[in-house]
Amino acid sequence: MTARIHPAWWLLAALLSIYPILANDFFTLQIGAYSLILGTIALSLTILAGYGGMVSLAQLTAAGLAAYVLPIFGTNSQGVLGIGWSHWLTIPMALLVGASFSALVGLIAVRTSGIYTIMITLAVAVSVFFFTRQNYELFNGFTGYAGIEAPKPFGYDLRAPLPFYYLCLIVAAGFGLATLYAARTPFGLSLQAVRDNPRRMAALGFSVAGIRVLAFFLAGFVAAAGGILLVFFNGRISPGTIGVDVAIDILVIAVVGGLRHPIGPFIGALAFVLLETFAIDLIARERFNSLIGTAFLLIVLFSPDGLLGLWNKIRPKIGPKISRPSLGLAGPQTGKTPQFDAAETQPISSREDTG
Amino acid sequence: MGRTDALSRLRSSGQYALELEAVSRHFGALIALAGIDLAVEAGERRAILGSNGAGKTTLFNAVTGDFPVTAGRIRFFGEDITALPPHERIRRGLRRTYQISLLFENLSVRDNLFVACRGVSPHRASLRRAGPSEPAAELAEMLAQAVHLDAVLDSRVGTLSYGQQRQLEIGMALAGAPRFILFDEPAAGLSPSERAQLIEILGALPAHIGYLIIEHDMDVALRVAATVSMLHNGRIFKEGTPAEIENDPEVQALYLGGGHD
Numbered sequence: 001m002t003a004r005i006h007p008a009w010w011l012l013a014a015l016l017s018i019y020p021i022l023a024n025d026f027f028t029l030q031i032g033a034y035s036l037i038l039g040t041i042a043l044s045l046t047i048l049a050g051y052g053g054m055v056s057l058a059q060l061t062a063a064g065l066a067a068y069v070l071p072i073f074g075t076n077s078q079g080v081l082g083i084g085w086s087h088w089l090t091i092p093m094a095l096l097v098g099a100s101f102s103a104l105v106g107l108i109a110v111r112t113s114g115i116y117t118i119m120i121t122l123a124v125a126v127s128v129f130f131f132t133r134q135n136y137e138l139f140n141g142f143t144g145y146a147g148i149e150a151p152k153p154f155g156y157d158l159r160a161p162l163p164f165y166y167l168c169l170i171v172a173a174g175f176g177l178a179t180l181y182a183a184r185t186p187f188g189l190s191l192q193a194v195r196d197n198p199r200r201m202a203a204l205g206f207s208v209a210g211i212r213v214l215a216f217f218l219a220g221f222v223a224a225a226g227g228i229l230l231v232f233f234n235g236r237i238s239p240g241t242i243g244v245d246v247a248i249d250i251l252v253i254a255v256v257g258g259l260r261h262p263i264g265p266f267i268g269a270l271a272f273v274l275l276e277t278f279a280i281d282l283i284a285r286e287r288f289n290s291l292i293g294t295a296f297l298l299i300v301l302f303s304p305d306g307l308l309g310l311w312n313k314i315r316p317k318i319g320p321k322i323s324r325p326s327l328g329l330a331g332p333q334t335g336k337t338p339q340f341d342a343a344e345t346q347p348i349s350s351r352e353d354t355g
Numbered sequence: 356m357g358r359t360d361a362l363s364r365l366r367s368s369g370q371y372a373l374e375l376e377a378v379s380r381h382f383g384a385l386i387a388l389a390g391i392d393l394a395v396e397a398g399e400r401r402a403i404l405g406s407n408g409a410g411k412t413t414l415f416n417a418v419t420g421d422f423p424v425t426a427g428r429i430r431f432f433g434e435d436i437t438a439l440p441p442h443e444r445i446r447r448g449l450r451r452t453y454q455i456s457l458l459f460e461n462l463s464v465r466d467n468l469f470v471a472c473r474g475v476s477p478h479r480a481s482l483r484r485a486g487p488s489e490p491a492a493e494l495a496e497m498l499a500q501a502v503h504l505d506a507v508l509d510s511r512v513g514t515l516s517y518g519q520q521r522q523l524e525i526g527m528a529l530a531g532a533p534r535f536i537l538f539d540e541p542a543a544g545l546s547p548s549e550r551a552q553l554i555e556i557l558g559a560l561p562a563h564i565g566y567l568i569i570e571h572d573m574d575v576a577l578r579v580a581a582t583v584s585m586l587h588n589g590r591i592f593k594e595g596t597p598a599e600i601e602n603d604p605e606v607q608a609l610y611l612g613g614g615h616d
C-alpha cells in the first residue's frame with residue numbers, strides 16, 4: 001500500500017524551500033516562520049481532534065510550559081533563575097516537559113468526552129495561566145522572561161531570518177510527515193478507531209484510555225517543539241503567551257485550516273497570520289477578534305472541513321480531474337467530520353463502568 | 356483466594372467456558388438481570404431466546420464488562436473475570452458482536468478488521484507501520500473473505516449496506532484466536548441468502564470455539580445451537596434442547612402471547 005505522491009506536494013515543497021529567497025526578511029519571519037510555528041502548535045490539536053476526536057484547549061499550555069524550560073534552565077536576561085544549561089540539555093528537557101504535561105492532561109481528560117473534554121482542558125489551561133502569573137519563584141510572574149536566545153551552533157546564529165525559517169520549515173514538515181506516517185501505523189489506526197467508536201475498541205482488546213493518553217503524549221511533543229520555536233522567535237515568554245485568548249486562536253487555526261489532514265493547521269495558521277498582520281491596516285486593532293470570529297463562523301458554516309475542505313470542494317471545478325493526493329490518511333477527505341458533541345453514540349450507561 | 360474458591364476453580368477449570376453465579380444487573384429501579392445462573396461448557400453452542408426486554412443484551416454486556424454487574428460472579432474458563440475491564444476479558448479469548456453495529460465508520464473494511472486483529476496481539480498499538488506480510492494484515496483479508504466482504508475491502512465502512520455492516524460485525528468478532536463468542540442477534544435484518552451465509556460461517560467455526568447466540572428467528576437459532584436457554588424478565592426461564600424448548604407449553608404460551616410481561 002505504498003501511496004504515490006501527488007505532484008502538487010512536490011510543487012508545494014519546492015515553493016516553501018525557495019520562499020525566503022524570494023521574500024524579504026519581514027515576510028520570511030513574520031509571515032513564513034511565524035505561520036509554521038503556529039501551525040506546528042495547532043498540528044498538536046489536529047492530531048488529538050482530527051484523529052482522536054478529542055478537543056484539547058491545553059495544547060498551547062503544553063507548548064508554553066516547554067518554552068518556559070529554556071529561560072529557567074538555560075539563560076535569560078531577567079536575572080531570575082537561568083541556571084545556564086546548554087541548549088543540548090534544555091531543548092530535550094523542554095520537549096519532555098511539554099509531552100509529559102500533555103500526557104498528564106490526557107490522563108485527566110480521557111475519562112470524559114465531547115464538550116467535557118473541552119471544559120476540563122480549558123480549566124487546566126486557565127489554572128496554569130494564573131499560576132504562571134502569580135508564581136515568581138519559577139515563572140517570574142507577570143513579567144515572565146526575556147532575552148532568550150536561539151542556539152548558535154559553531155557561532156552560526158539560528159535566529160537569523162534565513163536559518164530560522166528553514167529550522168521552522170524542517171520542524172513543521174517533519175512533524176507533518178510524521179503525522180501522515182503515524183496515521184497508518186497500528187497506533188494511528190487505533191486512535192482513529194477510538195475516535196469512531198471507543199466502546200467497540202474495548203471489545204477488541206484495546207485499552208481506550210491507554211491509546212488516548214499516548215496520543216496526548218505525542219501531541220504534547222509536537223506542541224512542545226512549536227513552543228520552543230516560538231520562544232526563540234519572540235525571545236521572550238510571559239503568561240500572556242499562554243493566555244486563553246491565544247489558546248482559542250490555536251483552536252480557530254486548527255478548525256479553520258481543516259482537521260482531516262496535517263496540512264490543515266498550516267493553512268489555517270497562514271490565513272490567521274495574514275489576517276492578523278494586514279487586517280490592522282484596514283480595521284481597528286480591537287475589531288480584530290470580531291473579524292477572526294466572523295471568518296471562523298463563515299468557514300465553519302460553509303465548509304465543516306475548513307479551508308482544506310473548501311479546496312477539495314472547488315478543485316474538481318477548476319481543473320482537469322486529477323487524482324487526490326493520497327499521502328495515506330486513513331480518514332478519507334470525503335468522510336464526515338468527526339463529531340465532538342457531548343451526546344456520543346454510546347449509551348449513557350456504558351460510561352459508568354469507565355468512570 | 357480462599358480454599359473453597361480454589362476448589363471450585365479446580366472443579367470447573369477447563370470444563371466450562373463461561374459460568375455465571377447469581378449475576379444481577381439493575382438500572383435504577385429496573386431489574387434487567389435477576390440472579391442469573393448459567394454454565395456453558397467449552398465448545399458448547401447455545402441459543403439465548405427471550406422476548407424484547409428480557410435482558411439478553413444486558414446479559415452479554417455483563418459478561419463482556421460493557422456494563423458492570425450489580426451483583427454476582429462471572430468466570431471465564433475458570434478465571435474470575437467479574438472485576439476485569441472489558442479489554443482484559445477480550446484478551447483472554449472472549450469476543451462479541453453488537454445488536455446495533457458498532458463499527459469504525461470512517462475507516463475501511465480492511466482497517467476495521469486490521470484493528471480488530473491487532474487488538475488481541477502484543478504491540479497492538481505500535482508506532483511502526485505494518486508491512487503487507489504482517490500477520491494481522493493477512494488475517495484481515497482472510498476474515499473479509501470469510502464474511503463475504505472481500506469485494507469492498509477498501510471501502511469506507513460508512514458506505515456499506517446494512518447487511519454488509521452486519522457481516523463485518525461478525526468478522527470483527529472472529530479476529531485473533533477467540534475461545535468463546537457472544538453473538539447478539541447477528542441475523543436480524545439479513546436477507547435469506549445472507550442468513551444462509553451466516554449459518555455457514557457459524558458452522559465453519561472450529562469445534563473448540565463455543566458461543567452464545569441471541570436469535571429471535573427460531574429456525575436460525577435451532578440450526579446453529581445445540582442447547583437453548585430461555586430468558587424472561589431477567590431470569591433463566593427454561594433450559595434444554597431445542598426440541599424440548601420448542602414443545603414446552605409455557606414457552607409456547609409466552610411466545611404466542613407476545614410475552615412482554
Ligand SMILES: Nc1ncnc2c1ncn2[C@@H]1O[C@H](COP(=O)(O)OP(=O)(O)OP(=O)(O)O)[C@@H](O)[C@H]1O
Nearest residue numbers: 347349382387405406407408409410411412413414
Ligand atoms: N443502558 C440502559 N439503561 C437503562 N435501562 C436499560 C439499559 N439497557 C437495557 N435496559 C433495560 O433493561 C431491560 C433489558 O434490556 P435488554 O436490552 O437486555 O433486552 P433484550 O432482551 O436484549 O431485548 P431485545 O430483544 O429488544 O434486544 C429492558 O427493560 C431495557 O429497557
Ligand SMILES: [Mg+2]
Nearest residue numbers: 411412413454
Ligand atoms: Mg437485545
